[in-house]
Amino acid sequence: MAPLAAACAASEGDAEAADRSRATVNGSGTLEGSLHVLVAASLLPVTEVIAASFERQHPAVEVQVSAAGSSTLREQVLAGAPADIFIPADPSHLQAVRQEIGISGEPVVVARNSLVLAVPAGNDARVSVLADLARPELLIGLCAPEVPCGALARSGLAQAGIEPVPDTDEPNARALTTKLAAGELDAAVVYATDAAPDTSASPHGGAIVSLGWTAGTAPQASYAAAVLADAPNRPAAGTFVAFLQTDAVRGIFADYGFATP
Amino acid sequence: MSFDATGAAVGGLQADIRLRRGEFELDVSLSVEAGETAALLGPNGAGKSTIVAAIAGLLPLDGGVVRLAGRVLDEPAASVFVPPERRRIGVVFQDQVLFRHLNALDNVAFGLTSRGMRRALARERAQDWLDAMDLGDLGHRRSRALSGGQRQRVALARALACEPDLLVADEPLGSLDVTARNRLRRNLAAHLSSGRNGGSASPAAPRHGAGSVPRLLITHDPTDAFVLADHVHILENGRLTQSGTPDELRRAPATAYAADLSGINLVRGTARDGEITVADDDPTPSPTGRRPAVVLHAADTSMFGAVLATIHPRAIALHRERPSGSPRNVWRTTAEAVEPLGDITRVLLGSPLPLTADITPGAAHELLIRPGTTLWVSVKATEVDLAPDSRD
Amino acid sequence: MTDAPTANARNGNSGARRTARDLPPWPVALLACIGVVLFALPLVGLVARAPWTGLWTHLSSRFVVDAAVLSVVSSIAAAAVAALVGVPLAWVLARVSFPGRSAIRALVTLPMVLPPVVGGAALLFALGRRGVVGGPLHDATGLLLPYSIWGVILANAFVATPLVILTVEGALRNLDRRYELAAATLGASRLRVLWRVTLPMIGPALGVAVVVAWARALGEFGATVTFAGSLGGRTQTLPLAVFVALESNRDAAVAISLVLVALSLGLLIALRDRWWPSR
Numbered sequence: 001m002a003p004l005a006a007a008c009a010a011s012e013g014d015a016e017a018a019d020r021s022r023a024t025v026n027g028s029g030t031l032e033g034s035l036h037v038l039v040a041a042s043l044l045p046v047t048e049v050i051a052a053s054f055e056r057q058h059p060a061v062e063v064q065v066s067a068a069g070s071s072t073l074r075e076q077v078l079a080g081a082p083a084d085i086f087i088p089a090d091p092s093h094l095q096a097v098r099q100e101i102g103i104s105g106e107p108v109v110v111a112r113n114s115l116v117l118a119v120p121a122g123n124d125a126r127v128s129v130l131a132d133l134a135r136p137e138l139l140i141g142l143c144a145p146e147v148p149c150g151a152l153a154r155s156g157l158a159q160a161g162i163e164p165v166p167d168t169d170e171p172n173a174r175a176l177t178t179k180l181a182a183g184e185l186d187a188a189v190v191y192a193t194d195a196a197p198d199t200s201a202s203p204h205g206g207a208i209v210s211l212g213w214t215a216g217t218a219p220q221a222s223y224a225a226a227v228l229a230d231a232p233n234r235p236a237a238g239t240f241v242a243f244l245q246t247d248a249v250r251g252i253f254a255d256y257g258f259a260t261p
Numbered sequence: 262m263s264f265d266a267t268g269a270a271v272g273g274l275q276a277d278i279r280l281r282r283g284e285f286e287l288d289v290s291l292s293v294e295a296g297e298t299a300a301l302l303g304p305n306g307a308g309k310s311t312i313v314a315a316i317a318g319l320l321p322l323d324g325g326v327v328r329l330a331g332r333v334l335d336e337p338a339a340s341v342f343v344p345p346e347r348r349r350i351g352v353v354f355q356d357q358v359l360f361r362h363l364n365a366l367d368n369v370a371f372g373l374t375s376r377g378m379r380r381a382l383a384r385e386r387a388q389d390w391l392d393a394m395d396l397g398d399l400g401h402r403r404s405r406a407l408s409g410g411q412r413q414r415v416a417l418a419r420a421l422a423c424e425p426d427l428l429v430a431d432e433p434l435g436s437l438d439v440t441a442r443n444r445l446r447r448n449l450a451a452h453l454s455s456g457r458n459g460g461s462a463s464p465a466a467p468r469h470g471a472g473s474v475p476r477l478l479i480t481h482d483p484t485d486a487f488v489l490a491d492h493v494h495i496l497e498n499g500r501l502t503q504s505g506t507p508d509e510l511r512r513a514p515a516t517a518y519a520a521d522l523s524g525i526n527l528v529r530g531t532a533r534d535g536e537i538t539v540a541d542d543d544p545t546p547s548p549t550g551r552r553p554a555v556v557l558h559a560a561d562t563s564m565f566g567a568v569l570a571t572i573h574p575r576a577i578a579l580h581r582e583r584p585s586g587s588p589r590n591v592w593r594t595t596a597e598a599v600e601p602l603g604d605i606t607r608v609l610l611g612s613p614l615p616l617t618a619d620i621t622p623g624a625a626h627e628l629l630i631r632p633g634t635t636l637w638v639s640v641k642a643t644e645v646d647l648a649p650d651s652r653d
Numbered sequence: 654m655t656d657a658p659t660a661n662a663r664n665g666n667s668g669a670r671r672t673a674r675d676l677p678p679w680p681v682a683l684l685a686c687i688g689v690v691l692f693a694l695p696l697v698g699l700v701a702r703a704p705w706t707g708l709w710t711h712l713s714s715r716f717v718v719d720a721a722v723l724s725v726v727s728s729i730a731a732a733a734v735a736a737l738v739g740v741p742l743a744w745v746l747a748r749v750s751f752p753g754r755s756a757i758r759a760l761v762t763l764p765m766v767l768p769p770v771v772g773g774a775a776l777l778f779a780l781g782r783r784g785v786v787g788g789p790l791h792d793a794t795g796l797l798l799p800y801s802i803w804g805v806i807l808a809n810a811f812v813a814t815p816l817v818i819l820t821v822e823g824a825l826r827n828l829d830r831r832y833e834l835a836a837a838t839l840g841a842s843r844l845r846v847l848w849r850v851t852l853p854m855i856g857p858a859l860g861v862a863v864v865v866a867w868a869r870a871l872g873e874f875g876a877t878v879t880f881a882g883s884l885g886g887r888t889q890t891l892p893l894a895v896f897v898a899l900e901s902n903r904d905a906a907v908a909i910s911l912v913l914v915a916l917s918l919g920l921l922i923a924l925r926d927r928w929w930p931s932r
Binding site: 069071072075139141144145146147166167168169170171175178179182183184 | 774777778781782783799800878879883884885888889893896897898899900901
């Protein structure tokens with residue numbers, strides 16, 4: 001949907017310009033207009049809750065959240081999709097954006113997500129430590145080295161001296177958790193937010209169990225929020241990024257398994 | 262002719278066909294003897310295709326029996342049903358239905374290899390058949406590269422190559438225009454009768470003709486039926502309404518449809534350069550006894566020897582005065598009988614050439630035709646169709 | 654159709670003279686042009702972004718070569734499976750009247766309209782290690798379809814077979830039944846009729862069906878990644894390689910995409926004259 005929406009928006013230049021003129025602070029200083037936030041797929045559920053909370057404080061603002069893989073979103077931003085805020089799963093995605101589009105101010109890390117060793121409910125293969133990822137008889141899944149969760153997992157495992165033997169390098173975290181939840185993998189390295197230490201709390205209905213990171217410090221993904229230089233609604237964008245750093249929002253992040261700075 | 266224990270003629274077809282297709286009910290008994298050509302003549306929707314399907318085994322009977330060459334092919338009461346591939350019935354379909362992906366030779370060889378013959382031998386036999394049909398050097402051609410007449414002969418060769426116990430020709434001339442029809446009818450007549458006389462000495466003799474195979478011709482065209490068949494069965498609405506020789510049907514049509522069809526004039530004669538000298542032994546009775554010789558002009562100048570000329574009754578124009586203009590055939594005659602047949606009036610003409618003419622009741626009234634009236638007859642040369650006279 | 658008009662039409666097309674009747678009315682021409690632009694634009698975008706100088710370096714990398722070999726092998730195998738299963742199924746759907754035929758037809762063409770990811774997930778739940786059928790199968794034989802080339806072939810065949818079924822069923826319905834009846838009266842058994850008459854006569858349509866199925870299998874992504882996973886040299890086909898390359902190395906991704914486009918386009922153009930029903 002997102003690329004399609006972006007394409008439509010891009011082809012309706014006039015309507016877009018009209019939209020920009022509306023998205024301003026009115027005379028009395030209240031925020032209004034729409035605010036378009038692009039977030040990494042793993043942030044979608046928590047961002048929707050945060051957006052609802054923001055809209056209660058600023059009733060004249062309508063927050064639209066679009067989620068996709070970080071690199072997909074990056075391409076959309078570079079192609080000129082109208083957006084105010086971009087929060088990828090890895091700050092490296094912001095480099096090209098800073099060069100080609102421009103970023104207003106500095107990106108702010110608003111949340112972190114740890115990687116964990118995860119197993120399907122029941123743990124039939126009796127996986128207990130990260131070193132089990134090197135057991136060839138098990139079905140092991142990782143994210144592909146080209147995507148943030150895969151690159152992060154590999155560097156973390158390398159530090160721990162573990163050489164994993166994956167049976168699949170999934171192109172994104174979602175595809176990996178689907179297979180793990182279905183029991184089609186014995187173990188995988190996933191984001192902490194996709195698994196839970198006790199089965200009842202897992203977002204996958206107890207199908208994925210976290211065993212934590214059993215070798216030293218867990219690798220972490222950082223979610224940095226950036227206001228785009230050509231943001232149509234810059235006042236609301238700035239306020240939203242500040243809102244993300246409040247204690248109330250930190251509490252929401254924590255509820256979803258994220259760490260906060 | 263030999264007979265089996267039940268008294269049925271061995272070698273021929275005996276079909277007692279009872280079938281229900283929704284509202285339509287078919288109840289037909291007909292037989293075709295070895296060496297005979299029978300025509301099933303009827304309008305569209307009379308049930309002709311259903312009879313072909315039933316005889317060929319494409320449609321099982323509800324009741325009755327189909328017996329061919331002493332074998333029972335379909336008898337529901339006895340739970341006998343022989344599938345089409347084991348019936349030994351050759352079918353020439355309308356539009357020929359040649360296999361597009363095969364050349365003429367392989368079309369003819371198809372039935373032989375289907376019956377287990379080695380491919381090389383089958384091709385040899387198929388080549389003999391093509392030679393016999395004057396298609397010897399066209400074996401490599403696919404059907405789209407053949408003319409209508411050539412396709413017709415390939416289809417006939419394909420059906421006959423399997424040495425079937427019965428040949429069924431389903432509207433073999435159905436899709437052709439009038440000119441091609443006349444030409445191909447002659448062609449078909451020649452090939453249907455080939456081998457009939459010459460080969461009866463040995464059982465395998467009619468190698469490359471229809472020979473002694475019983476033949477069933479399905480058609481809606483009375484000319485086809487009367488020219489090609491020894492016996493004509495008229496089918497109307499799922500029932501046979503009349504059966505007989507063409508002459509019998511012509512003399513005493515039993516239904517309005519038969520009357521309409523049987524008006525077709527058949528004249529035997531000898532052709533030379535488009536002139537047909539009408540034979541003295543014309544079987545049509547004449548009240549005036551021996552007739553003087555009559556010469557008909559036909560547009561077709563290709564035929565020589567014994568021919569059968571057909572003239573449709575509606576193609577005969579009647580006049581009170583000698584007509585001027587182009588008709589090549591003009592003579593004076595007398596009306597012998599006048600029969601109102603609904604929307605046409607049939608006039609039977611007398612000496613010198615007894616013909617049947619159908620005119621509108623209005624025209625009959627205008628010309629004041631009564632038995633004994635003197636009339637002028639005109640027939641265009643293009644309305645005189647010729648076919649080789651294959652009769653003994 | 655008779656032969657003569659076909660021949661005339663061919664002569665007319667090859668002739669240099671164009672009559673007014675050859676030209677479409679302007680709204681048709683306009684919409685047709687928009688259609689062409691719609692399909693051509695993405696291609697233009699791809700070509701414009703292509704890293705022409707480093708193209709060969711990208712394409713000769715191990716990563717790409719492995720994926721290309723796997724893609725070619727698995728898509729050809731999937732097209733073969735699609736023909737093997739699809740043709741008999743099409744024959745049954747076209748020729749046998751039985752209760753529930755419409756339901757069966759809807760069922761077997763479902764993968765065409767279903768999002769491929771859904772199809773892949775459904776395959777996983779049915780034939781995976783914990784699947785309804787795959788579970789007992791794995792317990793009994795140790796056979797595991799996901800994470801293997803067999804899984805890739807199965808996922809590809811799953812989305813490609815409906816194309817064969819629909820095309821061949823249509824061809825069978827359009828085939829004049831009398832050809833088969835004629836063959837039967839000539840003494841051919843039912844199998845011989847199928848093999849020597851029916852299949853050769855629908856040959857052009859069958860050819861188109863298999864090529865389109867092959868092209869579909871070559872481009873298949875969603876069902877493959879969901880059912881078979883993605884591992885370089887084992888289950889990572891070209892489309893999967895494009896997808897992961899897009900994350901890290903856009904030039905490589907564009908290079909692979911160009912190969913996919915060129916391969917499919919080349920084959921479709923090459924076969925068009927011989928196999929596409931041009932009548």
